[in-house]
Amino acid sequence: MVSDNSLQPHKEVDMDAAFLQQIIDNQYQLPEGHNLIDLTVDLMTFLGSTDAEMRDNYAYNILSRWITLYDYHTPNELRAMIDWLLPRLRTEIGSYGQDSVFERSYAALILSLIAYRDTRSSFLSSDEISDLLRIAGDYLLAEVDNRAYVPEQGWANAYAHAADFLRFLLYSPLVKPDEQIYAINTVAQKIMTPSEAVFLHDEDDRLARVVVAVLRRSELLATDLDRWLGLFSDWKRDNVPQEEYDPVYHRTYQNIKLFLRALLIQVEFMEYLPVVRDDFQPLLLATVRSYSI
Template sequence: MTDWSGIEAADYAIPADRDLEELTGELSRALADPDPGIRDGAAYSVLATWIERGVIDGPRRLALGDEMAARFDDPEIQARTFAPLVLDMLVGKGDLRPEWVDAFARWYPAEEDLRGHDEKLGWLHAVAHGADLLAVFGRHAEVDPVRMLDLAAARLTAPTDHVLDQLEDDRLARAVARVLIRPDLTEHEATAWLDVIAADFGADAPGAPVPAHLSNCLRTLRMVYVLADRGVRMTREGEPQPLPHGPAVKARLAEVLDRIVRR
């Protein structure tokens, strides 16, 4: 097995006796490993650095992206949930294929295992990792931002018995707010994705227990409201940027949230 920690310590230099094609394949497999020490350790750091520095060239990156898109159908949960992280790296580098967006759109609202963390598998973060990729896609000029907003609504309204934890709801809210920064969104487009959530909020009989997915919706939308009011940082260190249609988004959010308050 490759000593990824050693490569990390050597400023990510490629070992002289190793082939980059072979190493890239091994890194890809490591990012699906059930051992969190392998999947979420030095191998992740090496892959991210090699993509950022262009060590892994364009054709290899596209092939890696195709592999990650196919991984959304993998039977192993950790393989599915770490695929968005790699695609995030690739899109950030400037690579994009429409097929990657399509594969993500099929997987994200359909994923049923929403655990943030597992004692044996470590971090899984399907909703959070997916949210990060949704934001990157939604900010890309070649991706329809409305599609990403609708996808967020589909994720939030998908039935589940799991109440989101490990800040998954906050990550999704931040992703939505970052998509809402797009200047080409109309006011209608910036608010219409909430219609399906509003309908879902009014679907159950008054007085019935609040289903898990509605609880997830409530917390996510509350954070979207805060970000619409205060602005959203596009990077960890950046200054908050106002949403172009912030007042309209806040008004519609308030209307939607009021539907569940009056249940």
């Protein structure tokens, strides 16, 4: 994606906690005498900070409201932000336990908010949505740092933020059925990837909401959903512990079970989806039972 309004280098603002707190205290209004884009770039730079206060309380807090509540940025400015954020998804990708996880994770989180903004103003084209959907899926699969909370540095939550990025893109009416299948297959692949940790911080719910976003569209065929559920049955049939206690197998098994249960609960909470209730829900329940004692 190439924007017509790239974010140009600029003289950085002396942006400390007091300055940012003043923005919050002033109902998130743009400070007089300051340029929106310059401040945006500086705030996005703080997204990779290991200082939880600067990253969460200030950078994310302010940007989230400017993007989704006050609509400060024009479509071209949002595209420029996308161009700035996308390379951050690849920063030391594949590494575990490094500070770079914050840059990747929070880039995905802000991208999810820009995707949410598109649900209200529809400024992204079909090709742009398609490109971002593939990028979001690639990032979800490539991210291996599953730490949710990092002591002394705060929330990383890369899996959850990657799921949010994918989910909000799926709210676009421009997403085609084959892209919806790609999205839910990507989630299944991530869930079934051998895991070094069990979901403890709602990762299962956040990933399930990606699938719910597709179900709400009611555009996939029952056979598409049956085939997707069959992926989990296939995993259970084809994977067996390599020894009496195989920790990787059991962690992965638990994550699949947690995900399927989270999805079942969310489907039950859905108010109006008769096709899902009549055709998909019984098969989902059967799959959950197959993973239960």
